[in-house]
Amino acid sequence: MKLLTHNMLACHIKGVQNGFPFKIEAEKVEVQEADFEPDFLQHIFPRIQWAALCEAAAAMGVEGLPAEATEEMLEDDAFMKKFHHALLEVHLQEGALVCPETGRKFPVSAGIPNLLLTEDEC
Amino acid sequence: MSTGGPTIASIKNTAFYRDVYEPAEDSFALVDALAAHAHTWRRAPPRLCLEVGCGSGYVVCSLALLLRGAGAAAQLLATDINPAAAAATAETLEAHGVHSRVDVLLTDLALVLLPALAGRVDVLVFNPPYVPTPEEEVERGGIAAAWAGGERGRRVVDRLLPLVPALLSPRGEMFMVAVHENEPEELLALMRDAGLEARVALQRKADEEQRERQQRRQQDLQQQLKQPQAR
Numbered sequence: 232m233k234l235l236t237h238n239m240l241a242c243h244i245k246g247v248q249n250g251f252p253f254k255i256e257a258e259k260v261e262v263q264e265a266d267f268e269p270d271f272l273q274h275i276f277p278r279i280q281w282a283a284l285c286e287a288a289a290a291m292g293v294e295g296l297p298a299e300a301t302e303e304m305l306e307d308d309a310f311m312k313k314f315h316h317a318l319l320e321v322h323l324q325e326g327a328l329v330c331p332e333t334g335r336k337f338p339v340s341a342g343i344p345n346l347l348l349t350e351d352e353c
Numbered sequence: 354m355s356t357g358g359p360t361i362a363s364i365k366n367t368a369f370y371r372d373v374y375e376p377a378e379d380s381f382a383l384v385d386a387l388a389a390h391a392h393t394w395r396r397a398p399p400r401l402c403l404e405v406g407c408g409s410g411y412v413v414c415s416l417a418l419l420l421r422g423a424g425a426a427a428q429l430l431a432t433d434i435n436p437a438a439a440a441a442t443a444e445t446l447e448a449h450g451v452h453s454r455v456d457v458l459l460t461d462l463a464l465v466l467l468p469a470l471a472g473r474v475d476v477l478v479f480n481p482p483y484v485p486t487p488e489e490e491v492e493r494g495g496i497a498a499a500w501a502g503g504e505r506g507r508r509v510v511d512r513l514l515p516l517v518p519a520l521l522s523p524r525g526e527m528f529m530v531a532v533h534e535n536e537p538e539e540l541l542a543l544m545r546d547a548g549l550e551a552r553v554a555l556q557r558k559a560d561e562e563q564r565e566r567q568q569r570r571q572q573d574l575q576q577q578l579k580q581p582q583a584r
Contacts, residue, residue: 235428236456239469251469263453268426274400275428278473322453343439346460 234287235318242330244352252283253328255290265319288317360422361415368444369409372437374499376411379530383480384415386555391419398425399475407431410442417451429455435498462513474520477527481510485534506535518547
């Protein structure tokens with residue numbers, strides 16, 4: 232699972248108010264090269280929750296993202312490369328997503344997060 | 354085709370296990386409808402695509418290849434409620450070299466992605482469990498989740514459809530499979546009432562032999578599923 236996807240997931244256990252973002256427990260991280268598409272990055276940038284991306288990147292051992300990001304940075308090639316890498320190339324293969332409110336752990340296995348809820352949680 | 358790669362997924366490289374819906378006529382029709390539409394993505398590349406209920410991964414893999422062929426850099430997400438299906442999809446994507454483009458999530462419909470996905474989905478793909486069955490079949494899990502549709506085959510369809518207007522972006526499109534028993538005219542009317550345009554993109558008569566084969570396969574599976582209880 233990419234951090235782009237992580238940036239869109241929120242815990243949907245019944246009654247949870249602040250289920251975003253999941254904390255990441257990383258056991259195995261893989262880097263898979265992806266085509267560098269500046270157009271796509273510019274399109275997606277305004278929709279990214281930056282603080283959540285930074286926190287997730289740190290949990291995955293990815294360094295170099297600025298704590299805050301502005302539209303102007305999209306002109307900066309070095310920034311774009313780091314953004315691209317953190318968002319699209321770093322994959323969580325094994326580990327867990329942890330609900331920030333309840334602490335409920337959702338396991339990630341072979342790159343697939345298991346976000347199924349039990350009957351009590353729906 | 355700009356990359357010289359395959360345009361849609363190959364059956365040979367599609368993973369399916371006993372508990373995963375094998376690509377069949379409905380999957381092929383859905384992919385054909387997507388392929389016929391893919392030329393429009395050159396002009397206006399979709400940015401976010403979602404398949405709900407990805408099964409073997411044949412459809413979402415074809416979608417990833419079609420998007421690549423159209424030169425569209427898009428984020429793709431695929432969900433399924435069946436662990437065996439999620440694993441098969443990942444395998445199918447890897448066999449076609451598009452695994453880094455699609456993230457697979459084991460989850461119910463797309464609930465875990467709302468509200469982040471609200472108003473953002475450009476292409477939504479849904480081949481629902483549409484076979485009319487007794488209601489209790491729907492809850493059975495495993496392979497049954499791939500076809501058991503409850504009354505009129507509408508049980509799961511009717512859970513997803515109300516979410517669709519919220520999920521789709523202003524330019525968003527949904528591709529969905531339905532059969533006669535689902536009352537497609539009523540489905541179209543429901544979508545229109547929700548403010549969407551709706552039409553039949555492709556219509557196919559399952560020929561008798563294929564239908565027979567499919568029914569037999571479903572009967573076999575039903576038998577397999579019932580056996581553990583009968584013991």
